[in-house]
Amino acid sequence: MITTENLTDLEIATRADIKSIRDIARKLNIDTELLEQYGKYKAKLPLSIIDETKVAKSNLILVTAINPTPAGEGKTTVSIGLTDGLNKIGKQAMVVLREPSLGPVFGMKGGAAGGGYSQVIPMVDINLHFTGDFSAIEKANNLLAALIDNNIQSKSRTLNIDPRTVVWKRVMDMNDRALRHIIIAIGGSSNGIPREDGFNITAASEVMAIICLSKDFSDLKKRLGNIFIGYTFDKKPIYARDLKAEGAMAILLRDAIKPNLVQTLEGNPAIIHGGPFANIAQGTNSIIATKTGMSLCDYVVTEAGFGADLGAEKFLDIKCPVGGLKPKALVLVVTVRALRHHGGAKKEEYNTPNMDYIRKGFQNVAKHIENCKKFGLTPVVAINSFFSDSDEEVKYVVEECAKVGVQAVLSKGWGQGGEGTKDLAKAVVDVIEKGTNNYHQLYDWSLPIEEKIKKIALEIYGADDVTYSAKAASQLKEFVKLGVNGFPVCMAKTQKSFSDDETKTGRPTGFKVNVREFELAAGAGFVVPILGEMMRMPGLPAIPASEGMDIDDDGNITGLS
Numbered sequence: 001m002i003t004t005e006n007l008t009d010l011e012i013a014t015r016a017d018i019k020s021i022r023d024i025a026r027k028l029n030i031d032t033e034l035l036e037q038y039g040k041y042k043a044k045l046p047l048s049i050i051d052e053t054k055v056a057k058s059n060l061i062l063v064t065a066i067n068p069t070p071a072g073e074g075k076t077t078v079s080i081g082l083t084d085g086l087n088k089i090g091k092q093a094m095v096v097l098r099e100p101s102l103g104p105v106f107g108m109k110g111g112a113a114g115g116g117y118s119q120v121i122p123m124v125d126i127n128l129h130f131t132g133d134f135s136a137i138e139k140a141n142n143l144l145a146a147l148i149d150n151n152i153q154s155k156s157r158t159l160n161i162d163p164r165t166v167v168w169k170r171v172m173d174m175n176d177r178a179l180r181h182i183i184i185a186i187g188g189s190s191n192g193i194p195r196e197d198g199f200n201i202t203a204a205s206e207v208m209a210i211i212c213l214s215k216d217f218s219d220l221k222k223r224l225g226n227i228f229i230g231y232t233f234d235k236k237p238i239y240a241r242d243l244k245a246e247g248a249m250a251i252l253l254r255d256a257i258k259p260n261l262v263q264t265l266e267g268n269p270a271i272i273h274g275g276p277f278a279n280i281a282q283g284t285n286s287i288i289a290t291k292t293g294m295s296l297c298d299y300v301v302t303e304a305g306f307g308a309d310l311g312a313e314k315f316l317d318i319k320c321p322v323g324g325l326k327p328k329a330l331v332l333v334v335t336v337r338a339l340r341h342h343g344g345a346k347k348e349e350y351n352t353p354n355m356d357y358i359r360k361g362f363q364n365v366a367k368h369i370e371n372c373k374k375f376g377l378t379p380v381v382a383i384n385s386f387f388s389d390s391d392e393e394v395k396y397v398v399e400e401c402a403k404v405g406v407q408a409v410l411s412k413g414w415g416q417g418g419e420g421t422k423d424l425a426k427a428v429v430d431v432i433e434k435g436t437n438n439y440h441q442l443y444d445w446s447l448p449i450e451e452k453i454k455k456i457a458l459e460i461y462g463a464d465d466v467t468y469s470a471k472a473a474s475q476l477k478e479f480v481k482l483g484v485n486g487f488p489v490c491m492a493k494t495q496k497s498f499s500d501d502e503t504k505t506g507r508p509t510g511f512k513v514n515v516r517e518f519e520l521a522a523g524a525g526f527v528v529p530i531l532g533e534m535m536r537m538p539g540l541p542a543i544p545a546s547e548g549m550d551i552d553d554d555g556n557i558t559g560l561s
Contacts, residue, residue, distance in 0.1 A: 009115050009561045013123035016265045024263050028296045038131045041122045044258040051295040058294035059432050060327045063303040064312035066364050068495050071337035071350045074384040078333045079303045081118035081413020084266045085421030086299050093299035094269040098285045100127050101203040101275055103175035103538055110545035110561040116414030120262055120270045124557050134173045134202050136256035140249040141205045145170045147243045148229055153192045161238055163195040165230035173202035177539030200536035203275045209524035211257055212274040212286040213322050220257055221250045227523035237482055259289040266418050278305025280492045280536055282314040287323035306495035308368045309460050316375045317441050318488045326439050328432045330372055332379040334365055336389040342506045353390035362400055363507035369406055371460050376438040380427045381408035445488050452489045453529050457513050461498045465512045475518040484527055493531035500531035
């Protein structure tokens with residue numbers, strides 16, 4: 001295998017021996033006539049492929065991680081590498097992932113299709129417009145926004161909407177802080193009723209969350225109709241169905257609801273579909289995509305965004321109950337560099353071995369292991385290998401994990417592809433075959449909202465208590481009146497810490513979390529408690545990733561990673 005020392009992710013991806021998407025379909029025994037091809041290397045799959053009998057027999061593997069750091073943890077890289085590793089040891093496996101958002105691609109990440117020799121391809125297409133799903137979700141979201149303002153302006157067919165209570169925002173798939181808070185409809189009465197508004201990034205749209213939680217097209221339309229918009233002047237709630245919006249919105253999502261088939265560098269099947277953020281939504285691909293994968297393969301590897309305190313908790317407490325899914329194994333991704341960060345290392349020290357930092361930083365891993373076990377899942381720890389790891393540091397992680405009954409395995413997928421993840425694949429298969437895991441939810445949805453929040457805060461975050469702002473307490477009373485007490489809670493907080501303070505790294509103790517406000521995602525079917533300052537529209541960094549990107553006269557792109 002060639003080393004990646006002098007090759008970028010993009011160079012590795014463009015040099016790959018990419019197979020026709022029809023060949024990938026044949027590998028899965030899919031009738032190629034069912035494919036809706038988007039060129040030679042990507043295609044949409046019909047929902048009719050889902051077979052609940054096969055879903056029940058398939059082995060679902062969830063990949064999650066410790067709290068993210070600037071050093072990077074590599075969940076996607078490990079997920080893809082593990083899939084290739086499973087195929088290397090003779091298992092029929094595929095990976096099911098989220099689609100990248102253009103905002104982070106041009107802002108911080110530069111791309112999100114894995115790395116090194118553990119990538120999904122065609123990498124450029126996946127990182128850019130792909131099959132147009134994000135565009136369709138954006139248009140459906142903004143159609144509802146236009147219908148709301150049109151009704152506010154109308155004199156003959158008005159629903160008497162109070163513009164001050166409208167919570168629905170427009171979206172755009174780009175990081176643009178200038179659009180967070182805006183005034184619309186200025187310039188005269190013919191332009192509408194002026195009011196405060198704003199944009200979210202497309203991945204933060206409730207439409208994105210809905211498409212990823214819908215079981216079928218009928219469920220999609222019902223959920224779209226249930227979107228909460230605001231109140232009338234006489235305090236009656238208004239939903240998208242009151243505007244008769246769900247049918248037209250569903251038309252725009254006709255193709256976006258279908259999962260996308262692509263491949264890994266090693267020619268193994270991959271499904272990529274949906275992209276909700278994990279700090280403000282459920283942070284995982286669609287139920288439809290996961291079930292499609294499980295209908296086609298014996299082993300399905302999927303991931304949940306950010307750390308296990310956010311993505312995995314929501315995957316296990318929201319997505320699994322909605323979709324009737326039951327993961328058989330859980331992989332917790334760890335890097336030695338991240339442990340140095342959680343142990344107190346500065347950025348310039350991330351690549352320098354230091355056992356003091358590792359000992360302190362391991363407490364973050366220990367807490368995540370404890371949390372995984374609360375769902376009936378003993379994780380396999382994947383140590384995502386970096387060149388700066390010392391043997392002593394890796395040995396310490398392996399030994400400390402063993403003390404709590406957890407196997408830690410070095411994962412070398414970035415540099416070696418599936419060959420470098422065979423040990424991880426064997427460990428995961430061993431866990432599944434032993435059948436010792438028995439997934440269950442952390443909390444019962446029927447509990448009062450405050451009790452669900454408290455259970456997550458105390459048991460998963462390690463907080464001492466939960467406090468509420470006056471605004472949050474008032475909103476909660478209003479939402480309970482709307483009959484959503486039986487909804488799960490989708491916690492919105494910083495991904496960088498167990499607490500709501502991103503500076504508290506490692507395993508913080510002696511803290512309380514404060515619910516600043518609530519949002520209601522009635523269509524998606526969850527309540528969102530917001531802890532601290534959370535943003536639904538990111539901004540670009542001082543030096544955006546876009547500055548390093550270019551395209552030549554022949555259409556060759558550089559700078560994506």
